[in-house]
Every structure is written in structure tokens, then in C-alpha cells.
Amino acid sequence: MQEGEFRIRECENKVCYGFEIMPRTPNFKISDLSEGRIAKFLGYTFNVRMTSYTDYLLLLKAMLFRSVQGFRFSENPLEYYLDRAMIVKTWDGFMFFVRPKSPDLYAIAVAERMEIQKWFKPLARGVVVDVGAYIGTYTVRACKQADLVVAVEPHPFNFISLVVNVKLNFKNHDNVILVNKAVGPYETISPLCVPTRNNYVSYAEASLKYRAEECLVHKVKVEPLDRILDELGINRIDLLKVDIEGYVVEALPGMLSTLRKTKYLFIELLKHDVVVYRTLKDSGFKLIDKHDHNYLFRKLIG
Numbered sequence: 150m151q152e153g154e155f156r157i158r159e160c161e162n163k164v165c166y167g168f169e170i171m172p173r174t175p176n177f178k179i180s181d182l183s184e185g186r187i188a189k190f191l192g193y194t195f196n197v198r199m200t201s202y203t204d205y206l207l208l209l210k211a212m213l214f215r216s217v218q219g220f221r222f223s224e225n226p227l228e229y230y231l232d233r234a235m236i237v238k239t240w241d242g243f244m245f246f247v248r249p250k251s252p253d254l255y256a257i258a259v260a261e262r263m264e265i266q267k268w269f270k271p272l273a274r275g276v277v278v279d280v281g282a283y284i285g286t287y288t289v290r291a292c293k294q295a296d297l298v299v300a301v302e303p304h305p306f307n308f309i310s311l312v313v314n315v316k317l318n319f320k321n322h323d324n325v326i327l328v329n330k331a332v333g334p335y336e337t338i339s340p341l342c343v344p345t346r347n348n349y350v351s352y353a354e355a356s357l358k359y360r361a362e363e364c365l366v367h368k369v370k371v372e373p374l375d376r377i378l379d380e381l382g383i384n385r386i387d388l389l390k391v392d393i394e395g396y397v398v399e400a401l402p403g404m405l406s407t408l409r410k411t412k413y414l415f416i417e418l419l420k421h422d423v424v425v426y427r428t429l430k431d432s433g434f435k436l437i438d439k440h441d442h443n444y445l446f447r448k449l450i451g
Contacts, residue, residue: 196258198238229349243289244317252353268445272413275387284310289318292325303331303369304355333371334402340366356394373403386411397422408432414446
């Protein structure tokens with residue numbers, strides 16, 4: 150591979166096929182809205198550094214707007230008041246491109262810091278596979294210390310941000326392969342639903358599961374994880390991270406071979422996904438830690 154060449158596994162959905170608005174119901178929820186406002190403000194203040202004073206002023210303005218609107222029972226998250234993109238630096242020294250009116254800043258500054266520090270960074274060695282990579286909050290960190298990183302992200306706009314964030318942090322990308330696909334039980338083209346409200350697009354919650362709420366729908370290519378990794382010649386995985394927004398039960402038949410060659414599994418299991426625990430146990434995994442919806446398993450038997 151030549152210096153500066155970037156390895157990307159492309160597919161037909163590199164460019165969005167288009168979107169449609171699905172019916173909105175009064176039960177709309179974005180998980181981010183339930184987070185404590187004070188804890189989030191502290192996270193934004195101490196966990197990220199802006200690259201310019203104007204960006205600091207933009208963040209301060211967003212905090213003020215969110216605080217004022219909070220007294221009016223507004224459901225808009227702080228990120229709703231960010232009206233332009235910016236580049237920020239995390240507490241551990243990584244650069245990220247942040248889109249306006251999206252969960253990007255929250256994902257970088259607040260979300261899953263415990264998992265990053267105590268689970269992911271100590272285990273992200275050797276071969277790391279990040280399924281549901283979003284904009285690269287885990288992938289970028291893995292690139293610094295792992296021998297090989299495979300990041301799978303289906304949403305075309307998230308994938309572009311993922312590419313940008315890898316390039317922001319590393320001039321050479323020889324140890325990372327980015328795959329613009331979703332994982333599922335078989336190969337197909339399927340709608341990917343992204344919740345949206347008042348021009349706020351919750352890219353982090355993009356899911357193949359149908360949602361009875363207002364959302365943008367992009368058609369994406371779906372393949373079993375087993376096939377994706379077989380095509381790449383991956384025969385062992387030291388750490389597999391899976392965050393596919395409630396689609397684990399459906400995608401599980403397409404990743405059984407992958408699980409057999411995985412040493413550590415870091416997976417998000419929502420309420421209905423917990424039924425896969427028996428399959429994981431039968432595959433030789435033991436639960437060693439849990440935080441909110443995130444579970445960390447270790448393989449005990451081959």
C-alpha cells in the first residue's frame with residue numbers, strides 16, 4: 150500500500166439513494182434527551198477542547214439556549230442549538246469533526262466514557278472489529294494501538310464523517326479498513342431508519358428496525374458479518390464491538406462464525422436483545438462487566 154492510500158470497502162450505498170419522511174407519532178423519544186443537563190454541560194466543558202474561541206462561544210451560546218428552553222419544558226437537546234460544524238479535540242487527544250444539530254458532540258464529549266477508558270482502550274489490541282462504528286469514537290482510538298481495525302458503518306453520512314475523523318488523526322491509514330454496509334442475517338438492500346425531530350437528526354440511532362416515529366430512511370446494503378470478515382481474510386478477532394441499535398437478534402445468525410473466533414465481545418443489548426445471552430453463553434462467552442445497555446464478555450472456551 151502506498152503512503153497516504155486509504156483502504157475503504159465501498160458498496161452501492163456510498164451515496165444515499167434518497168429518503169422519505171415516515172409518519173410521526175406523539176411517542177417520539179431520543180435516548181439522549183433523558184441525560185441530566187448538568188452532567189452533560191460538565192462533560193462538554195471538561196472532556197473536549199474547541200479549536201477556536203468562536204467555537205467556545207458557539208458552545209456557550211448553545212448551553213445558554215438549552216438552559217433557557219429547559220424552563221419552558223423543551224425536549225430539544227443541547228446539540229440542537231449548534232448551528233454549524235466544528236472540529237473538537239477530546240480529553241485523550243483525538244480530533245473529531247462534529248456536525249450541527251446531531252448527536253456527534255454528545256458522542257464525543259459525554260457518551261460511554263467509562264466503556265472507552267476501562268473496557269475498550271485496554272482491550273483494543275491485535276485485531277479489532279467495530280460494528281456500528283458511527284463517526285469513529287471507538288475506531289479512531291483503536292487505530293492508534295491495534296494491529297488491524299475493521300470498522301463497519303451503514304449510514305452514508307456517518308460513513309463520510311468516519312472517513313474524515315480517521316484522516317484527521319492519522320496521516321497513514323494502513324491498519325484500518327472501513328466498510329460501508331449494515332450487518333444482518335443475509336444479503337439484501339434494506340431501509341435504515343434515522344430518528345429526526347425539529348431538524349435535529351439522531352444519526353447515532355440509525356437502525357434497520359422499523360420505528361413508528363418521524364425518521365429519515367436511507368436504503369443501505371446489508372450483509373452477514375461472517376461474509377464481510379471472510380472476504381477480508383479475518384481469521385481471529387481480539388475485540389469485537391457491536392452497537393447496531395436493537396438489531397442484534399436479527400443479525401446474530403450472520404455472525405455465529407465471527408463469534409467463534411472472537412476473544413472479547415463488547416456489545417450493546419437493548420431490552421429485547423437480551424435473549425441472545427444464552428447463545429453467547431453456549432458459544433463460550435462469560436459476562437465480565439456491564440454498564441447500562443453495554444455488556445463485556447470474555448471467551449472462556451474455543
